[in-house]
Amino acid sequence: MVRAPCCEKMGLKKGPWSGEEDQILVNYIHLHGHGNWRALPKLAGLLRCGKSCRLRWTNYLRPDIKRGNFSLQEEHTILELHNLLGNRWSTIAAKLPGRTDNEIKNVWHTHLKKRAAANHDDSNNNNNHQQQQPTTKKRRSASKKSKTASVNDDVSSLTTGDNGGAQSNDAKPDDFSSTEEMDESFWSEVLSADSSTSTDHDFPAAELGSGLYDDPLASFVSSEGDGPGSGEEAAAAAAAAGLAHSIVDYTSMDFWYNLLTGDNNKELSELPPI
DNA sequence: AAGATTCTCAACCGCGGCACA
DNA sequence: GTGTGCCGCGGTTGAGAATCT
Structure with a gap:
C-alpha cells in the first residue's frame, strides 16, 4: 500500500x-x-x-464468521438497515450473525449501492426497466479464490471444524444470479417501503419461490441484543431519525421485526434521509 | 492467446470515543 | 480539566482473479 x-x-x-x-x-x-x-x-x-x-x-x-455469498435475506436486511442507519456498518453487522462490518461494507460498495441507486432511479422513472441491470459482466460463477485460500482452509478447520474455505464461495452463484434475475419490483418494493405491499412475513423475495432461506427474519431476530450497541444503538439511531414520535420499545424484537417486515415501513418512508 | 478492463475483498490508515491516571 | 493509551469504526487502497475484447 x-x-x-x-x-x-x-x-x-x-x-x-x-x-x-x-x-x-x-x-x-x-x-x-x-x-x-x-x-x-x-x-x-x-x-x-x-x-x-x-x-x-x-x-x-473468528470461528463464528460465516463465509460465502450473502443470501437474499441478508442483502435485504443490509439494504433496509442501511436505509435506516446509513453507513453504520458495525451496527448493521450486529444484525447479521457471522458477517463482519468489513464484509458488509464491501458488499454494499460492490453490489448493493448500485442496486439501491438503480432502484432509486427506477422509482423516479418507472419506464426504464429495460435499462436497468446493465450488469454486462456475469457474476463470477466459480469461486474467487481468496489470496490466502489455502490459509483459510487450514484455519477454518482449525477454528470451526466445518468445511472451511472450500465451502465459502461454492454456494455463491445461484444466490446472486437469482438476485439479478429477479423482478425489479422486488427492490422497488423493498426500498419504497410501501406498507401496502407487505404484511407480516410477506417478505418480498419469498414471492420468488426461491427457497433460498427459511424464516426470512430468523437470523435477524435471533441476533437481537447481541454484541455491543446492537439493539440500543440502532434504536437510538432510529429515534434520532425521528421515529420516536410515539412510545415504542426500540429494544424489542417486535419493533425491529415490524420495522423491517413492513408494518412500520410507511412511517419509515416519511423519514428524512439520514 | 494475449492484453485490457472490471470486479472482489483483505488489509491498511486516520480519526473519534472511551477509560484511566 | 487534561493528557495518554487503547479500541473500534468507517473510508480507502491495491493485488490478484475473472471476464471481456
Missing part, C-alpha cells in the same frame, strides 16, 4: 497474512483470549501490530 505505514518503524510486518501467522494468532487467542490487542502480537510472537491482529481476527479468523 502507498500510505505511510503505522508499524513500519517498529519493524513490524504488514500485508497479507501467512498461514503460519494465522495459526499463531488463532492458537494464542484460543489459549489466552485477546485481552490487550496492543500487547498480543508481542506475547504471541507475531511481528504485527495489535491493530492488524485485531482486524485479522475479527474479519477473518
Whole structure:
C-alpha cells in the first residue's frame, strides 16, 4: 500500500497474512483470549501490530464468521438497515450473525449501492426497466479464490471444524444470479417501503419461490441484543431519525421485526434521509 | 492467446470515543 | 480539566482473479 505505514518503524510486518501467522494468532487467542490487542502480537510472537491482529481476527479468523455469498435475506436486511442507519456498518453487522462490518461494507460498495441507486432511479422513472441491470459482466460463477485460500482452509478447520474455505464461495452463484434475475419490483418494493405491499412475513423475495432461506427474519431476530450497541444503538439511531414520535420499545424484537417486515415501513418512508 | 478492463475483498490508515491516571 | 493509551469504526487502497475484447 502507498500510505505511510503505522508499524513500519517498529519493524513490524504488514500485508497479507501467512498461514503460519494465522495459526499463531488463532492458537494464542484460543489459549489466552485477546485481552490487550496492543500487547498480543508481542506475547504471541507475531511481528504485527495489535491493530492488524485485531482486524485479522475479527474479519477473518473468528470461528463464528460465516463465509460465502450473502443470501437474499441478508442483502435485504443490509439494504433496509442501511436505509435506516446509513453507513453504520458495525451496527448493521450486529444484525447479521457471522458477517463482519468489513464484509458488509464491501458488499454494499460492490453490489448493493448500485442496486439501491438503480432502484432509486427506477422509482423516479418507472419506464426504464429495460435499462436497468446493465450488469454486462456475469457474476463470477466459480469461486474467487481468496489470496490466502489455502490459509483459510487450514484455519477454518482449525477454528470451526466445518468445511472451511472450500465451502465459502461454492454456494455463491445461484444466490446472486437469482438476485439479478429477479423482478425489479422486488427492490422497488423493498426500498419504497410501501406498507401496502407487505404484511407480516410477506417478505418480498419469498414471492420468488426461491427457497433460498427459511424464516426470512430468523437470523435477524435471533441476533437481537447481541454484541455491543446492537439493539440500543440502532434504536437510538432510529429515534434520532425521528421515529420516536410515539412510545415504542426500540429494544424489542417486535419493533425491529415490524420495522423491517413492513408494518412500520410507511412511517419509515416519511423519514428524512439520514 | 494475449492484453485490457472490471470486479472482489483483505488489509491498511486516520480519526473519534472511551477509560484511566 | 487534561493528557495518554487503547479500541473500534468507517473510508480507502491495491493485488490478484475473472471476464471481456
